[in-house]
Amino acid sequence: MDTILTVLNAILPALYGAAAVLYGLLLARDLPLARRAGTRLLVATVVLHVGYVVLGGVWAGRHPIADKFEMFSFAALSMAVSYLWVEWRRKNAYTGVFPLSLAFLLQACASLGRGERRELPEILRNPLFAWHSASAAVAVAALSVGAVYGGLFLVMYRLLKRGDLGPFTERMPSLDALSAMSLHAVEVGFVALTLAVGSGDLWVHGSPGLSMADPQVWTTFAVWAVYGAALLGRYAAHWGGWRIVALNLAGYAVLFGSLLTVGRVFETFHRFTGRP
Amino acid sequence: MAPGTVPLRVVGVSHHTAPLEVRETLAFDPDEAADFLARGYREECWTEAMLLSTCNRTEIYASPGPGCRDGGLESRLAAARPRMRDAAPEILYRNEGAGAVRHLVRVACGLDSMILGETEIAGQVRDAHVTAREAGTAGPLLERVVQAALRISRRAREETGIHRGVGSVPAAALAVARRHFSDFRDRRVLVVGAGEAARIGAKLFAGERPGALWITNRTPARAVSLASDVRAATWSWPCVEGALADVDVVLSAVRAPEPVFGYEALRAAARRRAGRMLVLLDIGVPRSVDPRARDLEGVFLHDVDALERLVDQDREKRLAEVVKVEAMVEEGLARILLGEERSAAEPVVAEIRRSLEELRAREVERSLRYFAPEQREHLDRLTRSLLDKAFHEPMRTLRESGPDAPRESWVRRLFGLRRRDGGKGRGA
Numbered sequence: 001m002d003t004i005l006t007v008l009n010a011i012l013p014a015l016y017g018a019a020a021v022l023y024g025l026l027l028a029r030d031l032p033l034a035r036r037a038g039t040r041l042l043v044a045t046v047v048l049h050v051g052y053v054v055l056g057g058v059w060a061g062r063h064p065i066a067d068k069f070e071m072f073s074f075a076a077l078s079m080a081v082s083y084l085w086v087e088w089r090r091k092n093a094y095t096g097v098f099p100l101s102l103a104f105l106l107q108a109c110a111s112l113g114r115g116e117r118r119e120l121p122e123i124l125r126n127p128l129f130a131w132h133s134a135s136a137a138v139a140v141a142a143l144s145v146g147a148v149y150g151g152l153f154l155v156m157y158r159l160l161k162r163g164d165l166g167p168f169t170e171r172m173p174s175l176d177a178l179s180a181m182s183l184h185a186v187e188v189g190f191v192a193l194t195l196a197v198g199s200g201d202l203w204v205h206g207s208p209g210l211s212m213a214d215p216q217v218w219t220t221f222a223v224w225a226v227y228g229a230a231l232l233g234r235y236a237a238h239w240g241g242w243r244i245v246a247l248n249l250a251g252y253a254v255l256f257g258s259l260l261t262v263g264r265v266f267e268t269f270h271r272f273t274g275r276p
Numbered sequence: 277m278a279p280g281t282v283p284l285r286v287v288g289v290s291h292h293t294a295p296l297e298v299r300e301t302l303a304f305d306p307d308e309a310a311d312f313l314a315r316g317y318r319e320e321c322w323t324e325a326m327l328l329s330t331c332n333r334t335e336i337y338a339s340p341g342p343g344c345r346d347g348g349l350e351s352r353l354a355a356a357r358p359r360m361r362d363a364a365p366e367i368l369y370r371n372e373g374a375g376a377v378r379h380l381v382r383v384a385c386g387l388d389s390m391i392l393g394e395t396e397i398a399g400q401v402r403d404a405h406v407t408a409r410e411a412g413t414a415g416p417l418l419e420r421v422v423q424a425a426l427r428i429s430r431r432a433r434e435e436t437g438i439h440r441g442v443g444s445v446p447a448a449a450l451a452v453a454r455r456h457f458s459d460f461r462d463r464r465v466l467v468v469g470a471g472e473a474a475r476i477g478a479k480l481f482a483g484e485r486p487g488a489l490w491i492t493n494r495t496p497a498r499a500v501s502l503a504s505d506v507r508a509a510t511w512s513w514p515c516v517e518g519a520l521a522d523v524d525v526v527l528s529a530v531r532a533p534e535p536v537f538g539y540e541a542l543r544a545a546a547r548r549r550a551g552r553m554l555v556l557l558d559i560g561v562p563r564s565v566d567p568r569a570r571d572l573e574g575v576f577l578h579d580v581d582a583l584e585r586l587v588d589q590d591r592e593k594r595l596a597e598v599v600k601v602e603a604m605v606e607e608g609l610a611r612i613l614l615g616e617e618r619s620a621a622e623p624v625v626a627e628i629r630r631s632l633e634e635l636r637a638r639e640v641e642r643s644l645r646y647f648a649p650e651q652r653e654h655l656d657r658l659t660r661s662l663l664d665k666a667f668h669e670p671m672r673t674l675r676e677s678g679p680d681a682p683r684e685s686w687v688r689r690l691f692g693l694r695r696r697d698g699g700k701g702r703g704a
Contacts, residue, residue, distance in 0.1 A: 090458075156455075161570065163582045165452060174458040175553065241551035241574050 001059045008052040009111045015045040016104035023096030049077045063130040071137045073110035076103040078141030094171040098148045128203035136196040142189030147252035149182035150245040190227045219258035226251035282616050286376040287349040288335030291390045294367040301359040304329040310411040316352050317413040324415040326408035330400050332390050381605050384425040385432045391443030393594045398429045428608035438597040441590025446477035448583040449557040453525050456555045460484040464523040467491050469530035470498035477527045482506040520545035525555045528564045536564040546572040618675045628691050
């Protein structure tokens with residue numbers, strides 16, 4: 001089983017990369033072949049990735065999202081699944097290159113960082129930690145999708161403002177569709193983030209030796225507050241257009257920055273004993 | 277296959293040969309078309325007929341029976357539309373056989389349309405065929421040819437970009453509005469003006485089933501008339517700037533010396549909209565929207581120059597697809613003609629089979645007394661199988677090669693079949 005996992009670990013980034021290239025060709029050249037091949041390859045990749053996650057959990061005899069690399073991998077899978085859903089719902093495959101490039105980067109990080117699967121320390125065997133890590137991964141994926149579509153919204157907004165009616169604006173979904181896709185993803189991400197924060201809080205309070213005085217916790221609260229403000233603006237003040245998208249992107253910048261820097265500076269997601 | 281093998285003729289007038297003022301006098305509505313076809317079918321010797329009448333063409337497709345006079349279609353058209361007699365004879369074009377089929381296929385694919393690649397024409401061909409069927413003048417030939425033409429047209433749309441993009445400025449305006457809004461069902465649209473461009477634009481937007489569609493015009497009676505045509509409501513002209521806070525799309529197709537939508541009104545509206553998109557499609561000349569609207573948050577302005585550029589780009593893209601569609605037309609035409617050849621051979625093949633089966637049954641009957649009752653079924657099966665196997669290849673070859681007149685006569689003599697005129701073949 002270890003061999004299968006090693007092979008899947010090696011080929012998953014390549015598959016995501018190849019799918020991103022095919023979707024990129026579709027956007028740039030509008031090749032029907034790229035459309036068919038891209039979707040099929042992505043579906044196959046997702047199936048393999050689900051197998052990889054399940055096998056990993058079975059082989060290690062624990063839940064499969066216990067460290068940051070496993071979380072990155074699960075986030076890549078969640079992004080690919082949410083993109084496939086978007087493609088199916090919107091009947092538009094031209095945006096695939098953007099979320100899949102991000103999924104490729106996440107999976108490449110996950111595959112490069114994958115080490116030997118070790119026994120989990122007692123503190124991480126708590127089911128609340130499994131909830132916490134899975135919902136955090138879903139939140140990262142959904143907020144990443146929201147950021148991708150938010151970014152595309154801003155590009156389209158600028159182009160249409162300038163009166164650029166070229167092939168890019170023709171192939172992309174409409175501005176209101178991009179805004180809705182970004183908003184829906186953010187809503188899902190916000191709920192998942194809230195679950196991650198809630199389950200994390202319960203986990204910390206139920207585990208001696210853990211503390212909320214953790215830089216990852218602080219930045220997560222900051223991210224949660226920014227996204228909460230964006231959603232409040234949308235539903236309470238009826239904000240529309242780029243204001244919401246700009247707030248979403250600000251929230252994602254904080255999230256992405258925290259994932260990159262906090263982990264690097266403090267060497268772990270959370271400052272506690274018995275890290276995996 | 278030589279032209280003329282498919283017994284189909286077309287005579288018609290289109291935007292290529294006649295101006296609008298002539299074409300509009302030759303147009304038929306569906307009831308008139310059905311009446312024209314039924315009368316022609318009764319009084320002429322057509323075996324099948326169909327009339328295609330759109331704003332850009334009036335064409336009769338007919339399969340003339342034996343003894344049909346030349347010029348019958350033209351004189352029938354002239355009788356129905358007397359204005360034809362005053363028009364120059366060159367406005368009529370004629371084609372027959374494979375040429376007529378090719379023409380129908382090209383028409384269905386939008387290759388002969390005023391707006392290259394337009395898709396409405398395929399529906400109009402389908403409607404013309406339905407009308408002919410209801411009038412009782414469409415038969416198996418038109419069924420095969422029209423269905424094949426529609427199949428090729430569908431394939432052209434699916435596999436090429438011949439229909440992509442926009443063909444007119446109002447259509448470009450709708451296409452640009454779609455880059456802002458994917459669904460108009462909960463959007464409100466205001467059309468300013470009641471001229472030709474406004475009318476076309478209003479119809480296009482009405483087809484999107486918007487949440488609300490309003491028409492406004494300096495002359496209220498014209499706004500009311502257009503609104504009733506497209507099932508819209510009217511908006512009061514003096515309050516037109518007030519609409520900016522409420523609507524999502526404005527299609528302005530009005531000639532005005534001063535902008536209808538001034539900067540101050542636009543700025544006030546943008547403030548009240550709090551970032552909600554307002555799309556202004558200004559297709560009037562001189563411009564009816566202050567160009568400084570582009571500087572306002574959430575306001576998008578697309579003027580006639582930008583929209584015309586889009587039309588030009590799309591026309592070039594469609595032109596680039598023509599070669600591919602023409603190749604599909606020729607490929608499809610070859611299939612249609614082959615199918616026609618095969619179906620033309622069917623009566624002869626059926627006659628040969630019938631004749632051989634009679635011979636077999638007669639000989640089996642004569643020999644039955646030499647066989648035990650339990651062997652008779654085997655005998656029947658054996659002779660049938662022998663006959664099927666021995667004649668399978670010749671029948672296939674006959675179907676594929678198709679019977680031209682000398683070949684059919686030779687085959688009939690070979691198998692001792694009656695001639696079509698009732699004469700007796702050798703040895704039958």
